[in-house]
Amino acid sequence: MQVFEAEFAKDRQKFSAAHFTIFEDGSVERLHGHNYRVKVTFTAALGELGLMFPFHQAKALIKALCDAWDERVIVPTACPWLDVDQSQKGQVGLHLKTPRVEKVYSFPLEDTLLLPINNVSCENLVAVFAEALARRCEEDELNYQSMTVAIGESDGQDIRMTLQKPAATK
Numbered sequence: 001m002q003v004f005e006a007e008f009a010k011d012r013q014k015f016s017a018a019h020f021t022i023f024e025d026g027s028v029e030r031l032h033g034h035n036y037r038v039k040v041t042f043t044a045a046l047g048e049l050g051l052m053f054p055f056h057q058a059k060a061l062i063k064a065l066c067d068a069w070d071e072r073v074i075v076p077t078a079c080p081w082l083d084v085d086q087s088q089k090g091q092v093g094l095h096l097k098t099p100r101v102e103k104v105y106s107f108p109l110e111d112t113l114l115l116p117i118n119n120v121s122c123e124n125l126v127a128v129f130a131e132a133l134a135r136r137c138e139e140d141e142l143n144y145q146s147m148t149v150a151i152g153e154s155d156g157q158d159i160r161m162t163l164q165k166p167a168a169t170k
């Protein structure tokens with residue numbers, strides 16, 4: 001069976017976000033930001049009329065997720081060295097305490113993206129982005145066999161991960 005690949009790497013597939021990366025020795029970067037760039041490659045066989053799926057359908061799903069992650073401070077809520085306090089309405093308080101660093105941050109809740117990851121690394125971001133996009137593709141009944149998502153913090157450096165589409169449950 002012929003399997004086709006469609007890569008989407010449009011300039012509009014980006015999100016601007018702030019984060020800090022934590023390292024295993026307990027050192028932590030200062031808060032900083034990137035214009036993250038997102039590339040998605042789908043594989044699929046051809047359906048009727050020689051189409052994998054309508055390209056606009058895939059591009060709309062990717063762009064909507066990029067928009068949801070845009071202009072945010074990304075918070076790793078599963079980080080063992082980070083206490084995330086949402087007791088103050090509309091605010092997120094972070095108390096970071098590693099073997100080497102102790103810092104306190106406070107952000108408006110609407111400016112944050114709380115992700116169930118232990119560190120805001122490209123590796124973790126690409127995994128969460130791919131799973132979230134797979135859920136949106138499922139809801140939108142986009143037909144594909146696998147997706148490879150690549151996220152880059154700067155030109156010339158991408159981290160990518162491939163997800164196989166789960167077998168149909170119905």
Ligand SMILES: Nc1nc2c(c(=O)[nH]1)N=C([C@H](O)[C@H](O)COP(=O)(O)OP(=O)(O)OP(=O)(O)O)CN2
Pocket residue numbers: 021029120121122123153154157
């Ligand atoms: N394994 C990982 N290591 C690092 C990550 C990451 O996501 N995974 N991220 C960072 C920082 O966010 C940093 O901003 C980017 O790191 P790096 O590429 O080392 O730094 P530059 O953008 O300055 O890259 P240049 O090669 O100087 O252009 C650090 N490590």
